[in-house]
Amino acid sequence: MQLLRYTQDVFGRKMLVGVNWDLLWIPVAAAGVLIALHLILRLRRRPG
Amino acid sequence: MSERNAQPGIRHKLAERLFHWVMAAAVIVLLATALLPILGIRFGWVPIHWTTGVVLSAAVLFHIFRAVFVNRLADMVPGPTDLREAGRVVLGRPTNDLRPAKYDAFQKGFHTAAAVTVLALVATGLTMLYKIDTSFWRRDPAVLSDATWGYIYVIHGAASLVLLFLVILHIYFAILPEHRAFLRAMIAGRGPGLARGDKH
Numbered sequence: 001m002q003l004l005r006y007t008q009d010v011f012g013r014k015m016l017v018g019v020n021w022d023l024l025w026i027p028v029a030a031a032g033v034l035i036a037l038h039l040i041l042r043l044r045r046r047p048g
Numbered sequence: 049m050s051e052r053n054a055q056p057g058i059r060h061k062l063a064e065r066l067f068h069w070v071m072a073a074a075v076i077v078l079l080a081t082a083l084l085p086i087l088g089i090r091f092g093w094v095p096i097h098w099t100t101g102v103v104l105s106a107a108v109l110f111h112i113f114r115a116v117f118v119n120r121l122a123d124m125v126p127g128p129t130d131l132r133e134a135g136r137v138v139l140g141r142p143t144n145d146l147r148p149a150k151y152d153a154f155q156k157g158f159h160t161a162a163a164v165t166v167l168a169l170v171a172t173g174l175t176m177l178y179k180i181d182t183s184f185w186r187r188d189p190a191v192l193s194d195a196t197w198g199y200i201y202v203i204h205g206a207a208s209l210v211l212l213f214l215v216i217l218h219i220y221f222a223i224l225p226e227h228r229a230f231l232r233a234m235i236a237g238r239g240p241g242l243a244r245g246d247k248h
Contacts, residue, residue: 004202009194016198019205021086027213035220045140 059150059230059239064119067111068234071166074104075215078169082208098180101173108170123149126156133244148245155230155243158218165210172204 002020009015055061060068077100081093115121129146130153136143137153151159179197181187189197222231233239 015194016202018198018201019209021205023209024083024086024212027209028216031213031216031220034217038220 057241058237059233059241060237062237063114064111065234065237067107067114070107071104071111074100074107075166075211078104079208079212079215083212094180098173098177098182101170102177104166105170105174108166124151124156124159126153126160129153130156143244146244148242150242152243154221158214158221161210162214162218165207165214168203168207169211172200172207175200176204 001022003023005017005020006014007017078097081097081100085091085093115124129149133143133146133153134157136146175192177185178191179187179189192200221227222234229239230243
């Protein structure tokens, strides 16, 4: 998967235009994983 | 509480609470106006996005002024004790012998990450105002080369992805029952003076 998006300028040269928005799921998934890990740790450390 | 001009029982003064909620509202509007069009929901997002960005920039300036000249900036800067605290929490070891602090290691760590991310967004976002026409100024994209604009867009986009991650985590940790006192303090002001060394 490409990290960045490119286009071509009027001279046909490759031009950087930003991050690839197909990566949008990554922060959501990363936060979900961290939350799941925290919930597991929290349950394991709960007294009693 | 070590904060300058601290009021007994008050964890967050009105100015800090107002800043927090203005920033929260601005960040939600900014993320929605940036990301919804990417998800296929089309609307005139640019005017809402840049005006909210200007509001966020002003709020951040206000917060920096308050942090430096009114409150104690040192309260929020992570140090060696915070590293020790974070390590011990991860390993499940006690932290009660560590120096008491208004903010614990995780609050300071989150704040540092959010500060760096938002400052990157504000700096690149304000620069991107050169790309739009408004009633106040005319667009002038020629101030920077195409390559430099590309880097600015990459920093702005990458920082917005990091901010999305931080916002999700922040909401999750804020609503946990054991952190409810901090959430109440951010709403009403009253709350625990210390996050480390005085477990409520």
